[in-house]
Every structure is written in C-alpha cells, then in structure tokens.
Amino acid sequence: MIPDLSPDRIDRLREAFRAANYDADGVLDLLGPSAHAALGRNEPVPALRATTDAGPLGTLVRLFLLGVAEPREEVQVALGELGVDEALDATIVVADGDQLRAGLDIRPHGTGEDSWWVVSDLDSELRGGRTLEPEHVLGVGHASLSLVRATSRRPVGSVLDLGTGCGVQALHAATHARSLTVTDVSERALALAEATFRLNDVEADVRGGEWFDPVRGRKFDLIVCNPPFVVGPARTDFTYRDSGLAGDDASALVVRQAPSFLEEGGTAQLLASWVHKDGEDWEDRVARWLPPGAGVDAWFVQRDVAEPDLYVGTWLRDAGYDLRSPQGIAKANEWLDWFAANDVIGVGFGFITLRRTDGPGEVVCEDLRQAFDDPLGPESDAWLRRVDWLRAHGSDEELLAARLRTADSTVLEQVSSPGEEGWETFVHRLHRTDGPGWQHEVDELAKSLLAGCRGALPTGELLELLAMGYGEDVEELTANAIPMVRELVRHGMLLPAEWSGEDQ
Structure with a gap:
C-alpha cells in the first residue's frame, strides 16, 4: 500500500516538527550526549528517561525514535495542525489499542550545519521483530552513511540519484548541485522519497522505472547510487537489497552503464559488492565490468570481505529473520547452496568512483580494509586530480x-x-x-x-x-x-x- 502523504499533509507535519524543535539539534539537546549515544547503540532506557515530561518533543522522540506507543491526546498535541485522524489515514501513525505507534520512520538526520527529516519504513526492531515487507524502504543506515561520506561534495550542475530509496543521498547532493533527478523501481520508495523532499523543501525530478530506463538520453555531472547490491540467487525477496539479478550482476550493470550517462569529466560514485572465487583475482573481475573501449577512470576500493556464512547470516538478520526458525533455516540453506554451486568463497564490499574521460582511462583496484576516520569523498577528488x-x-x-x-x-x-x-x-x-x-x-x-x-x-x-x-x-x-x-x-x-x- 502506498501511503497518502499529500503535499498539504507533509507541510503541516513539517510545521509541527518545527514547533516542537524535532530536528537533529533539538533531539541532541533534549537527550544530552550520553543518552543520544546510547540511543545510537540501541539502548533506549537513557532516552526514555530523558524524554519524561518533555512535552511534544519528548512525545515525537518516543514515537518515532524509540517505537513507544503514546496516548492519542499527546500525539494530537505533538502533531499540531496535522491532527491524529489525518496522520492515521496517511499511516504516519497506526493504532495500538487505545494508543498510537509510529507507522513510518520519520527521523532527523544531520551532518555539520545541515539537518533534514528522512521518511522511511520502520526497521525490524521497531516492528516488534517481524520480518520486513518485500517493498520495505530502508532508512539511513551504515551503508547509506558510508556512501554519503565517500561522495565528493564539489559543486556540480546536475545529479542523478539512481535507486534513491528514502532519498538520503539526494538530500546531501542538494547542498552542492543545481538540479536533482532521482529514480527508483519501487513506487513505495518514490512516495516516501517525495515526502522526504517535500518535508525538507528540496526540489527533485522524481521518476519511476528500472535502472537507467527513466533517464535514457540524458547526461549528468554526478551519479550517486546505493544499488540493491546483495550477492546471491536471482531473486527479489526485498526490493531495497535484491535486484533480481544473480551474483554481483547488479553492481556490474551499474558500472557498465553509468559512464554513458555522464557528461565529459562527470563522475559516478557508488557502493557495490563483488564475488570472490577461488583462483580469480577480484581486481580482474571488477575491471572487466567497465565498458570496453570507453574512456573511464575507475577507482575500486575494497573495504571488507565476508565469508559466505557470515554474509548470509548478516543479511538474514537485517531482514528480521529468526535464523533458528524453519523459514530462516530454509533461506540460509538456499543461499549457501547457491554460493557453493557458484564456487563463491567470499563477498567483497566497497566503493567505486568512475569518471568519464576523452581518452584511455586509469583503472586502479585497491584494498583499503584498515580503519580510518576521514571521509573518502575529498580523497576521491584528490585521487582524480593526482591521476x-x-x-x-x-x-x-x-x-x-x-x-x-x-x-x-x-x-x-x-x-x-x-x-x-x-x-x-x-x-x-x-x-x-x-x-x-x-x-x-x-x-x-x-x-x-x-x-x-x-x-x-x-x-x-x-x-x-x-x-x-x-x-x-x-x-x-x-x-x-x-x-x-x-x-x-x-x-x-x-x-x-x-x-x-x-x-x-
């Protein structure tokens, strides 16, 4: 079901958030550094204590960040002119007996001086441990934040956010781009992304369709992409992570096609995964993804490699599966059987920077598994300059x-x-x-x-x-x-x- 997040409703929700000071700074000021850090570790009690008797802001924090059921009358006060009935109709909140819970994940997200609200679906934990729905729209997670940090922030004209999901990459791109185009195959993702953009007064050209189909014939100065890069059988259990393509073909598709959608000198920056096979260098594998004869500078940075057992367990837990349940055991066996049949001994994960050039390109593959604090975005700019x-x-x-x-x-x-x-x-x-x-x-x-x-x-x-x-x-x-x-x-x-x- 696509929620009815009309522009008028989103405008009134924004005013309620502003009135309550429900933004990145307001939440931090209310919780304090210690409780805020505990919330980031999924330890709710310090935040619960800090929000006691904290008025509308405390209600919104408990509702959207802690997943607590709140009295209808307190939610009504916190939502201001939007009102509970319209919030229920839009599934912003849902009924839980005589009380209300969050129906969507709407949380502040900020870096530096920038602060936004991001609309997504509730994760498995805030859904009471239930398995995610197939059309689940992922919020701001470790992967999306790592791409945010790995993306160049130099001023550009046009940006394409391919597979926008909740729209978080586009929000960051809006700080340094003149125009934004976002695409997604999921109608639900597009609806939530449009709500995110409206909530933050960000203008974007929103288009539905598979991969690059919605932007055929266009070129961009920057493409950012957090694709459904999970490696495994050709299936689509969850739209946000599964492409329907087998193995690492989704990552290969983006790398192969992105250069033709770039302006001369334009760059693409994306997350990707690639399989490791016995007797095959991962560097040779990913380099073969590049379109033959194309002028492309390519920097492949491998940040981690996971063995099949760890990889499968991690992604099944991410979707809310109980690994001891019959369903969890069946999914794990199916996945591991595919790895064994295809001689996969590991899965690499990392960042890719591509730049369209007018001559022979430089292709470099590097292992970068050590810990470091600096964001990779400025380094990608510097790497291209040194190239x-x-x-x-x-x-x-x-x-x-x-x-x-x-x-x-x-x-x-x-x-x-x-x-x-x-x-x-x-x-x-x-x-x-x-x-x-x-x-x-x-x-x-x-x-x-x-x-x-x-x-x-x-x-x-x-x-x-x-x-x-x-x-x-x-x-x-x-x-x-x-x-x-x-x-x-x-x-x-x-x-x-x-x-x-x-x-x-």
Whole structure:
C-alpha cells in the first residue's frame, strides 16, 4: 500500500516538527550526549528517561525514535495542525489499542550545519521483530552513511540519484548541485522519497522505472547510487537489497552503464559488492565490468570481505529473520547452496568512483580494509586530480623533470631490533596521517629520496645524487624508483611542488 502523504499533509507535519524543535539539534539537546549515544547503540532506557515530561518533543522522540506507543491526546498535541485522524489515514501513525505507534520512520538526520527529516519504513526492531515487507524502504543506515561520506561534495550542475530509496543521498547532493533527478523501481520508495523532499523543501525530478530506463538520453555531472547490491540467487525477496539479478550482476550493470550517462569529466560514485572465487583475482573481475573501449577512470576500493556464512547470516538478520526458525533455516540453506554451486568463497564490499574521460582511462583496484576516520569523498577528488597529473607526466622523462615534495601528512615509522652494534632498523614504513591512511614499506634509498623531495630539485637530479652517494648505478636506481614514485604520488604521499594544500 502506498501511503497518502499529500503535499498539504507533509507541510503541516513539517510545521509541527518545527514547533516542537524535532530536528537533529533539538533531539541532541533534549537527550544530552550520553543518552543520544546510547540511543545510537540501541539502548533506549537513557532516552526514555530523558524524554519524561518533555512535552511534544519528548512525545515525537518516543514515537518515532524509540517505537513507544503514546496516548492519542499527546500525539494530537505533538502533531499540531496535522491532527491524529489525518496522520492515521496517511499511516504516519497506526493504532495500538487505545494508543498510537509510529507507522513510518520519520527521523532527523544531520551532518555539520545541515539537518533534514528522512521518511522511511520502520526497521525490524521497531516492528516488534517481524520480518520486513518485500517493498520495505530502508532508512539511513551504515551503508547509506558510508556512501554519503565517500561522495565528493564539489559543486556540480546536475545529479542523478539512481535507486534513491528514502532519498538520503539526494538530500546531501542538494547542498552542492543545481538540479536533482532521482529514480527508483519501487513506487513505495518514490512516495516516501517525495515526502522526504517535500518535508525538507528540496526540489527533485522524481521518476519511476528500472535502472537507467527513466533517464535514457540524458547526461549528468554526478551519479550517486546505493544499488540493491546483495550477492546471491536471482531473486527479489526485498526490493531495497535484491535486484533480481544473480551474483554481483547488479553492481556490474551499474558500472557498465553509468559512464554513458555522464557528461565529459562527470563522475559516478557508488557502493557495490563483488564475488570472490577461488583462483580469480577480484581486481580482474571488477575491471572487466567497465565498458570496453570507453574512456573511464575507475577507482575500486575494497573495504571488507565476508565469508559466505557470515554474509548470509548478516543479511538474514537485517531482514528480521529468526535464523533458528524453519523459514530462516530454509533461506540460509538456499543461499549457501547457491554460493557453493557458484564456487563463491567470499563477498567483497566497497566503493567505486568512475569518471568519464576523452581518452584511455586509469583503472586502479585497491584494498583499503584498515580503519580510518576521514571521509573518502575529498580523497576521491584528490585521487582524480593526482591521476590527471600522472597522465600529464606519463613519460619517464616528464616525471623525472618534475619537482616533487613530500606531503606534510607523510610520516616515517622505523622498526628496529637489537643487533651486534645496537639497534638495527629493518623496516622503513611510510604512513599518511590523513585521508585513508595509506602505508608503504620502503628501503633505505627510498627513505632518503623522500627526505630530499622538498620541491627544489627535479626528481631525476635527486636520483642522480642518491646514486652517487650510495655508489649505485644511476640508470638501475632510476628504473626501480619510477614505479614507486608514481604510486606515492597516486596515494598523495608525494605531491607536485607547485600544488598548494587545497590541491592535495
């Protein structure tokens, strides 16, 4: 059933939220940091205590964030001009005996100075542990937040949010785009996304249809996509996660088709999953997804790999299945049988950045499973800029003529062990202290090269001086150093001397 979330009803709901101060800052002020953090850990009691006698704001927090049934008269006060009867008709709330519960998940979502409300379906926990409905519209979760952090926020003209769901990616895109287009195959998702946009005074061109069909013939400066990337049999148990395509074909489809919908220089940023098969490199697999002959820069970043048992259990719990129930056991067996039949030994998960170029593209696949705090979005912009610089200095002669400097964020770690003449260093490891925290082990000569990269001398001259100082053959030293220098530039540990801090 599609809820009747008419513009007039949403406008009155917005005014009720504003009157109650039901936004990201208002909720935090009411709960306090400790109870707010506890709520994020699914520990409701501190928040329940903090909302006692807190008026309409406390009612809204208990109703929408804690899943508590509230007296009808208190909900009426909190909803203001909208009123309980219309809220019931729109399934914003539902009856629970003489009281009312939330029928939809409507919660504040904020980052930095921006704050919105997001409309979605209640998760399994707030549904009393019941399994989700097939057309369930997912709210703001870990995956969607990770894509938010991994997406570039440079100003752009047009943005496509492919498979918008509740619309959270589009909300963030609205802060730096002139126009928004969103699509989804689910009518329910589109209805909730339109409510989200109306609630936040965000304008978007909302279109229904499969994949790229609703935008055939159009091109965009930025495409963001959190597709139904779950790997498994070709089925659609839940629209938000299952594509109806087998294995990792959904992720492959987006990667293959997205470049043709990008303006020259436009980028696509998406979440994706890929299978790991015995005897096959995951890097080769995902690189084959790119359209043949297309000019595309592609950065595949693998953030995690899950074994089949863990993967299946995680996604079944996510949908609210009791893994000990006959239904849960049957679903798990079906899924694991598919993995076994298709020789899948693991499932990788990560981010993909694509950029349309007018010539041969750069394709890089990297494991990035270490923990780091900085968002990946600014790093994707910087990575593309460094790729451009390396492309412009494609020959060895051009690279050796360039003046480089060691980035301020690059530090050297040395590991030593006791020897005959004291501590003997046997590991030189470079660390980047910002961004994704890249690490590289280097030898004594490379360590000395980076110490000398202060932007004063061309790289080739520095290598000549090192060769003389260490008694090495200059041609052999240079040939060995060039691939390392390119990799350190790609990872932002060596930078062109002329770049300012903002260019990194």
